[in-house]
Amino acid sequence: MNFFEFVFQDWRANQGNIKGRLILVLFRIANFCARRRIYYYLGFLYLLFYRILVEWFFSTEIPWNTKIGRNLRLYHGQALVMTNQVVIGHNCTLRQSTTIGNKQTATGFSTSPVIGNHVDIGSNVCIIGPVTIADYVNIGCGAVVVKSVDPYCVVTGNPGVMRKRKDWQDISLIDEQTKSII
Numbered sequence: 730m731n732f733f734e735f736v737f738q739d740w741r742a743n744q745g746n747i748k749g750r751l752i753l754v755l756f757r758i759a760n761f762c763a764r765r766r767i768y769y770y771l772g773f774l775y776l777l778f779y780r781i782l783v784e785w786f787f788s789t790e791i792p793w794n795t796k797i798g799r800n801l802r803l804y805h806g807q808a809l810v811m812t813n814q815v816v817i818g819h820n821c822t823l824r825q826s827t828t829i830g831n832k833q834t835a836t837g838f839s840t841s842p843v844i845g846n847h848v849d850i851g852s853n854v855c856i857i858g859p860v861t862i863a864d865y866v867n868i869g870c871g872a873v874v875v876k877s878v879d880p881y882c883v884v885t886g887n888p889g890v891m892r893k894r895k896d897w898q899d900i901s902l903i904d905e906q907t908k909s910i911i
């Protein structure tokens with residue numbers, strides 16, 4: 730992926746969403762610099778600019794070295810906080826007032842969540858600790874997720890309760906067909 734493709738990898742997923750596009754382009758430039766040591770030094774001033782503009786002014790804390798797959802959809806772009814250990818797959822959706830991070834333990838901090846592909850995270854969600862969210866999961870608004878979630882599930886409530894998505898058979902069928910084509 731060249732620089733241009735890398736920076737605009739979320740552009741289509743955020744059609745009609747200027748703020749989401751702007752934040753993600755700024756993030757991908759920072760992410761490009763952070764992943765390559767040479768650019769990290771050259772781009773230090775940019776990284777500072779990114780941090781001040783996106784974190785302080787847009788209140789969206791996506792650390793520049795977070796691993797996030799392509800086609801991230803970012804709705805409403807505010808009060809979103811995550812640690813740089815979070816891993817997010819392809820084709821995911823994030824919304825406002827959401828925290829994805831670690832948990833305090835007796836000896837320090839836990840690891841952070843690993844989120845699969847096609848995961849849709851509602852508004853006001855907390856996902857904390859060493860949990861894995863599998864592919865095609867929907868996390869309902871206001872959910873607090875402290876345990877791992879199986880594929881094709883919906884999680885709602887505090888503490889989050891998991892059940893199969895109503896459309897899981899349709900999705901898994903499409904998914905199997907795609908896999909067999911590939």
Ligand SMILES: CC(C)(COP(=O)(O)OP(=O)(O)OC[C@H]1O[C@@H](n2cnc3c(N)ncnc32)[C@H](O)[C@@H]1OP(=O)(O)O)[C@@H](O)C(=O)NCCC(=O)NCCS
Nearest residue numbers: 824850851852867868869870871872883884885886894895
């Ligand atoms: C969870 C969600 C994905 C819908 O899943 P669904 O399978 O279509 O759920 P339904 O609407 O059929 O509701 C099924 C049950 O879950 C409950 N439920 C739905 N969403 C819920 C939520 N966020 N928290 C708690 N319970 C919820 C319903 O009350 C219903 O309960 P019942 O069976 O006792 O009547 C959706 O409700 C949601 O929360 N999406 C997030 C979207 C969002 O954040 N929007 C904000 C935009 S800014």
Ligand SMILES: CC(=O)OC[C@H](N)C(=O)O
Nearest residue numbers: 803804805823824825852
């Ligand atoms: C507040 C709201 O309903 O926003 C809609 C938006 N498309 C989203 O899913 O986040």
